[in-house]
Amino acid sequence: MVKIGNIELGEFPLLLAPMEDVSDPPFRYVCKKNGADLMYTEFISSEGLIRDAAKSVQKLDIFEYERPIGIQIFGSNIESMREATEIATKANPDLIDINYGCPVKNVACKGAGASLLQDIDKMVKMTAAVVKSTHLPVTVKTRLGWDDDTKNVYEVAERLQDVGIQALTIHGRTRSQMYKGVADWTLIREIKRNPRIQIPIFGNGDVDSVQKAYDWRREFEIDGIMIGRASIGYPWIFREIKHFFNTGEILAGPTIAERLDVCRTHFDKSIEWKGEKQGIFEMRRHYANYFKGLSNSKEIRMKLVSLNSVSEIHAVLEEIKDLYLEEV
Template sequence: MSVQIGNIDLGEFPLLLAPMEDVSDPPFRYVCKQNGADMMYTEFISSEGLIRDAAKSRQKLDIFEYERPIGIQIFGSDIEHMRKATEISTQAGPDLIDINYGCPVKNVACRGAGASLLQDIDKMVAMTKAVVNATHLPVTVKTRLGWDDNTKNVYEVAERLQDIGIKALTIHGRTRAQMYKGVADWTLIREIKRNPRIQIPIFGNGDIDSPEKAANWRLEYGVDGMMIGRAAIGYPWIFREVKHFFATGEKLQGPTIAERIEVCRTHLEKSVAWKGLKTGIFEMRRHYSNYFKGIDHFKEFRMKLVSAGTLEEVEDILNQIAIHYTEEMA
């Protein structure tokens, strides 16, 4: 049975790319989409930034036709600002609006946004209602189990947010206090999915880093789909590998050096096209070590890549990598 968010058909068991600050930009989303991500989100966008018309926030609204279906994710602490940000985001033409009630980092949570709303569910409900009423698009939410071990209140959150009209809920299996440490606990996610009152799709997030784990947790926790975040950084192939494993029960061969180079090159080209030459090359530096993770004796090439200042230099190094590892395998 297909999973639906409003009128968006996501297929039988969708794999979603998590919104990640400084990662989930259009160039990165492009390579994830090519490798099988069923739905993606923008980096989270500050409602204050959108209202102030801050260039960085506005740029994050950029979406492209090939990315669909795509959601714009917003966060904030002021209900009226979130309502206005929803109107601005809707004009950018996404397929849905997503509210971030999960970000644990200090400069978000300590300003009363993101996961801190888990400490004030009444305000979370009021804010969500304002967002739902401000757009014709489906509204979804991403959150965590609770603020800390003593306040795992996401069961109540799920019911109350569904009642005011959200169309799907993604739950990260950690509390805010855990940040990204420890192990994600999906047992509460399963309880919410089994709650007979819950009719909307429930997506699980946290620690999905292999096809085997995805398949096991799909059976064990009964969610409608999964959101993958950190495991996709520098490894967009995770989506196709999980799908292949679901379909066949067999592990797909990992990407070849040639494929790693090709995706790295595509990511770089998109980065330069979207951000301009200087920023595009500079911001790509954080991705190189991830694309070639696990490759023997790669340090020297990595050092060259992160210090390259022109497209020609990067191209030349990528060609050197191709020649070096082809000869090594011969």
């Protein structure tokens, strides 16, 4: 049984990665329904939280059906991170996660996210401050290092465990790789084998199929897998991996009707959470992924993104469903 603090996550948990502009409550809802064991909010700026910025505060929204769920924060100032931790704790998540992995320029070049991999002493001080500022378990997501010459995550794992983190997720790339190249999990396995490490170690990066999840679980000896990009428009990846682990059988992919139903559920939750105008706008980025591989997916997407009312979008989704059911 994998545990973070008192949170029981089962024998081999599947985690939904915190993804900016993706991992909002509507998306988390459909991933939870399909078997995600632990989910995180989009990452939240500590500076935004302490300034009460609307966008940052809205990201604190969590719902009972999502549990267990972590709020992920990032920042470059230790005092701001301490204050942000206190604010996030009041939102009553199950844990607080610190982002030391985001590689994008406007985060890393401001001394936050993966940038802290260049200053482990500061990372350790920041983590200790966060741990002391909450009664909740604190976890961390990071990368192998800043670049190929500074793959220092082995040291990071030991030192962050020493100041109280209760789980560590490692993305198998350096910051300089961004999301290019192939994720390398060999260092993750070395950390898992380190006799000093007692906390759960989760692997992240490039898990995009049932077979890969199965093979890497065995090869790299991790306690669980965090899945990000492969779940966008395909929340079924969680249930498919679990089914294979439990039965050794490859589950058939979702039917067209299922794709449409989940897309509609995601859409309805988006409207419910953000309101009609914003909900319609934010859902547009998801259509291409839900209908990927269908013969006329581009036409479907172009039609859906051109519409501005809930009833019109519902009508088009029903039309598509009826059309495909007739073809079957």
